[in-house]
Amino acid sequence: MQIGSVTTPFGRRPVTLALVKRQIETSKIKPGKTADKWKVFRDASEARELLGLQDRSLAVLDALLSFHPDTELRQDAQLIVFPSNTQLTLRAHGIAGATLRRHLALLVEAGLIVRKDSANGKRYARKDKAGAIDSAFGFDLSPLLMRTDELAMMAQQVVADRFALRRAKENLTICRRDVRKLISAAIEEGASGNWGNIEETYIGLVGRIPRVPTLSDVNSILDEMELLLQEAVNILEMQQKDENNSTNGDQSERHIQNSNTESINELEPSSENEQGAKAVDDDRPKREPVRNFPLGMVMRACPEIAIYGPGGTIGSWREMMGAAVVVRSMLGVSPSAYQEACEVMGPESAATAIACILERAGHINSPGGYLRDLTRKAARGEFSLGPALMALLRVDGDSNRRTG
Structure with a gap:
């Protein structure tokens, strides 16, 4: 196999250190x-975007591989193919000469092939007396064999x-639909x-969704859309609870008025431990726990707290709560x-509140007083953590867009 020697391109094509490195690695x-x-x-076709290749580049690579006589690429075999541009053009479905040269250069730049040019730039092979190829000049396919696992x-x-x-x-589409319909229903029904x-x-x-979004774009907007959905649901739930409390109050008032005609003593239990007192306690509203949000979402909104985790990262709620204790003291x-x-909030939500305060530390005069007010x-x-996280995510998104 003819590998191991470093060669430079023919003519005006420059040599780069990356090209030298690839030849040594082969x-x-x-x-x-x-x-x-x-x-x-x-x-390689599946990974073409990561490699910086286009469809035409793959057509040229397919043509080059077709000139290799065996189905397998072997370390101990001849891996240099030497077709002329005319032959390559025919097998690459009639690609133009200038386009062919451009995509050959892209394949070299992507590290999938290496040029092995002759003294005059021609592609050919020399054979020994037995008819076997002794040396060849053209395109070396060794990098493909070297990078198979990669x-x-x-x-x-x-x-x-x-x-x-x-x-x-799909998740963003469903979330958008839910938010849109909840907003419409709420406005229409007053x-x-x-x-x-x-x-x-x-x-x-919705206006921030790019025409061709990446996974990062979609996840970022999905996080904020889910927070918005949660806020809409919370408002409707609070309204429902208020209506239920109001209805229960009316029913209790009617019940008291009706009972007055029967017995006044039934409304006056002699002890707080009697059944009547328990009923009153049971009717009092119970505090709902503050909702926990996904740790990944919290870390995207509050990245500053990560440096206080073990090794400068946070990968679990346990590490998050440990970092919050350090930040609390600081x-x-x-x-x-x-x-x-x-x-009151729960340990996860309290740690999240500390992370939010850390992000806004420059705008908060008394973090301790601020936390007590939130409590x-x-x-x-x-109180809900949703709006705070959404605001921080929005600030981070605006900052990224300005930086980009």
């Missing part, structure tokens, strides 16, 4: 290594990303709440204030 292919050339081609992994990653993108798009602002936020999110939040927040609102059922 000399280190594991002895006895083989690969099905069409399997390698399919993997190309297979790249192809698998592309397939996995494509599946994840399709799934994320539900209380600032539905105009919610609709404006919804329109802004921000000057008292242990009692944080403990109360954990009892009091949570105790009254008036």
Whole structure:
């Protein structure tokens, strides 16, 4: 196999250090290594976007592989093909000469082939007395054999990303539908709440969806859309609870009026431990726990807290809560204030609140007082982490767009 020597391109084509590196690496292919050339081609086709290739590039690569006589690429075999441009044009479905040269250069740049040029730039082979090829000048396919495992992994990653993108798009479509219909129903039926602002936020999110979105684009907008959906559902749930409480109050009042005609003593239990007192306690509204949001979403909204995790990263709620304790002390939040927040909100939500405060530390004069205020609102059922996370995600998205 003719590998191991570093050659430079013929004519005006420059040599690069990357080209030299690839030629050196091809000399280190594991002895006895083989690969099905069409399997390698399919993997390269699947990974073409990662490799920076176009469909025409693949047509040229297909043509080059067709000039290799064996189905397998073998380490101990001749892997240099030497077709003329005319022959390549015919097998690449009539591609124009200038286009052919451009895509050959792309294949070289992508590290899938290496040029082995002769003294005059012609492609040919010399044979020995027995008729076997002694030396050849043309395109070396050794990089394909060397990168078989890498190309297979790249192809698998592309397939996995494509599946994840399709799934994320489906989830975003469903979430958009739910938000849109809830907003329409609430406005048409006169539900209380600032539905105009919610609709404006919804329109802004939809307007941010790129024409050709990436997985990161879709996930970012999906996070915010899910938060918006949760806020819409929370408003409707609160309204339903208010209506139920109002209905229960009316029913209780009617029940008391009717009972007055029967016995006044029945409404006056002699002890708080008697059944009547328990009934009154049971009717009092119970505090709803603050909703926990996915850790990944929290970390996207509040990336600053990650440096306080073990090794500068946070991968679980346990690590998140440990980092929150460190940040709590750094921000000057008292242990009692944080403990109360954990009892009222739950430890995960309290840690999330600390992460949000850290992100906005420059705008908060007293983090401890701010946390106590959030805790009091949570105790009254008036606080949700959703708007805070959505605002931070929106700020991060705006910053990324300005940077890009």
